[in-house]
Amino acid sequence: MRGDKKNLVIIGGGFAGAKLAQKLERRVADDWEIYLLSQTNFVTFNPLLPEVVGASVLPGHVQAPIRQMLKRTRIRMVTVDTVDFVARKISYHNNEPGELHFDQVVFAAGVRANIGMIEGMEKHGLPLKTVGDALYIRNRVIDCLEQATIHPDPGRRKQLTTFVIVGGGFSGVETTGELDDFLKTAERYYKNVQRKDCRIILLHGTGRLLPELSPALAAKTLKIFRQRNIDVRLESVVVKVANETVHLASGELIHGATIICTIGATPHAFLQHEALPRKRGKILTRADMSVAGLEGVWALGDCALVPNAKDGQPCPPTAQFADRQARQLARNIAAALRGEPTRPFSFSPLGLLASIGHNKAVAEIFGIEFSGFIAWLMWRGIYLLKVPTLARKARLFLEWNWAMLFPPDIAHLGFHRTENSAQPGTGSRTQCESVHEKSEEA
Numbered sequence: 281m282r283g284d285k286k287n288l289v290i291i292g293g294g295f296a297g298a299k300l301a302q303k304l305e306r307r308v309a310d311d312w313e314i315y316l317l318s319q320t321n322f323v324t325f326n327p328l329l330p331e332v333v334g335a336s337v338l339p340g341h342v343q344a345p346i347r348q349m350l351k352r353t354r355i356r357m358v359t360v361d362t363v364d365f366v367a368r369k370i371s372y373h374n375n376e377p378g379e380l381h382f383d384q385v386v387f388a389a390g391v392r393a394n395i396g397m398i399e400g401m402e403k404h405g406l407p408l409k410t411v412g413d414a415l416y417i418r419n420r421v422i423d424c425l426e427q428a429t430i431h432p433d434p435g436r437r438k439q440l441t442t443f444v445i446v447g448g449g450f451s452g453v454e455t456t457g458e459l460d461d462f463l464k465t466a467e468r469y470y471k472n473v474q475r476k477d478c479r480i481i482l483l484h485g486t487g488r489l490l491p492e493l494s495p496a497l498a499a500k501t502l503k504i505f506r507q508r509n510i511d512v513r514l515e516s517v518v519v520k521v522a523n524e525t526v527h528l529a530s531g532e533l534i535h536g537a538t539i540i541c542t543i544g545a546t547p548h549a550f551l552q553h554e555a556l557p558r559k560r561g562k563i564l565t566r567a568d569m570s571v572a573g574l575e576g577v578w579a580l581g582d583c584a585l586v587p588n589a590k591d592g593q594p595c596p597p598t599a600q601f602a603d604r605q606a607r608q609l610a611r612n613i614a615a616a617l618r619g620e621p622t623r624p625f626s627f628s629p630l631g632l633l634a635s636i637g638h639n640k641a642v643a644e645i646f647g648i649e650f651s652g653f654i655a656w657l658m659w660r661g662i663y664l665l666k667v668p669t670l671a672r673k674a675r676l677f678l679e680w681n682w683a684m685l686f687p688p689d690i691a692h693l694g695f696h697r698t699e700n701s702a703q704p705g706t707g708s709r710t711q712c713e714s715v716h717e718k719s720e721e722a
């Protein structure tokens with residue numbers, strides 16, 4: 281508490297947390313101080329991460345600085361370690377540890393990539409959850425092309441130019457489309473490596489891609505990918521990942537120097553608190569997003585299981601739902617603080633869209649199916665509207681138009697500091713080089 285003010289603390293500054301803070305600023309009286317605690321000081325626009333992988337957009341353009349989105353909220357870039365519901369305080373750390381008292385607390389911490397769910401994935405697979413992950417994969421692909429152009433052994437060249445993607449959901453399909461586009465463009469600049477020399481293998485555990493979309497759109501995506509010589513393997517359950525090798529449940533081995541993992545998410549460890557009702561690690565909420573048995577505690581977004589009054593089902597973990605929950609929760613918290621009744625969360629999704637490369641997408645909007653260029657234009661238009669802050673919208677718009685006229689940036693963005701000449705080799709290694717070494721050591 282600051283002076284006579286009470287503290288409303290939001291943990292997590294992603295889609296849900298940042299939008300909630302924005303909406304609360306206008307609804308909560310001045311005797312409340314709003315705090316937002318988040319590991320990053322920006323919101324990552326996750327739906328565009330595959331575009332970062334494919335070098336269609338620059339990494340900074342999918343990050344919106346939270347401080348530019350909020351006026352009244354006090355922001356702390358920290359990692360929350362524990363929440364004490366009895367003492368009503370949150371412990372966190374940045375460089376130094378710290379504590380914050382709360383009167384109301386909202387969990388909006390999202391989920392983290394669960395690459396430990398498949399043996400060996402943590403060591404040999406590349407997750408796609410953060411901007412850092414996307415940039416790393418982009419660099420890795422470029423690194424493989426650079427190595428393949430100079431490697432004398434055709435077998436090694438084949439391995440370097442084989443890209444395996446695990447998971448045929450939204451991010452897996454979009455990453456596949458982006459990678460295909462990127463390799464097609466890159467062949468102009470890599471004389472010894474052409475798109476036809478590269479293999480993209482998409483592994484999906486069930487019988488159809490994009491399970492969230494209709495079977496017809498999933499079938500269309502499969503057909504288009506196969507026409508582009510993308511090797512899509514359905515019913516291919518990955519059981520283990522080893523050095524540049526994927527083991528399938530069927531016993532088959534798939535070899536490729538780059539293994540991208542788009543499956544698996546798990547809630548953060550600090551949410552596994554005995555006082556919080558949970559299911560599969562996610563916080564179970566009441567219909568109004570309050571947490572039963574705990575006064576002044578709320579949860580939303582991917583870290584929560586919020587029942588949707590529209591269909592009685594838990595909400596899916598999507599940005600669309602996180603955004604709508606945040607709007608409703610701001611109204612509910614404001615009502616609760618005034619001693620008024622809250623309302624259950626109820627929302628019908630407007631639609632789903634997935635970009636599949638080559639300026640094409642598949643989409644289902646208000647139950648109507650679209651595919652091809654029109655769907656892709658809708659995909660771009662909708663995401664442009666959704667990207668936080670006007671400055672990011674403008675940049676993205678310019679960058680997308682720029683990309684119509686100019687090729688994507690194929691520079692290997694290895695960020696390394698000036699080397700200390702006294703310790704040669706310590707400062708100039710890129711992340712990709714160190715992964716290659718790690719793989720070869722294994």
Ligand SMILES: Cc1cc2nc3c(=O)[nH]c(=O)nc-3n(C[C@H](O)[C@H](O)[C@H](O)COP(=O)(O)OP(=O)(O)OC[C@H]3O[C@@H](n4cnc5c(N)ncnc54)[C@H](O)[C@@H]3O)c2cc1C
Pocket residue numbers: 291292293294295296297317318319320322323325326327328329330358359360361388389390391408409410450451548550580581582583597598599600601602633
């Ligand atoms: C590659 C990818 C593609 C996607 N594509 C789509 C799409 O096309 N359409 C769609 O609707 N959804 C998509 N999603 C899902 C969508 O991004 C999520 O549903 C949405 O981000 C959920 O919002 P959130 O606020 O709950 O979590 P997040 O946006 O993940 O935010 C969580 C926040 O909590 C913070 N945090 C975590 N732990 C701590 C801690 N201990 N202390 C402090 N802060 C912490 C994080 O730093 C982050 O700021 C995609 C996700 C990914 C990864």
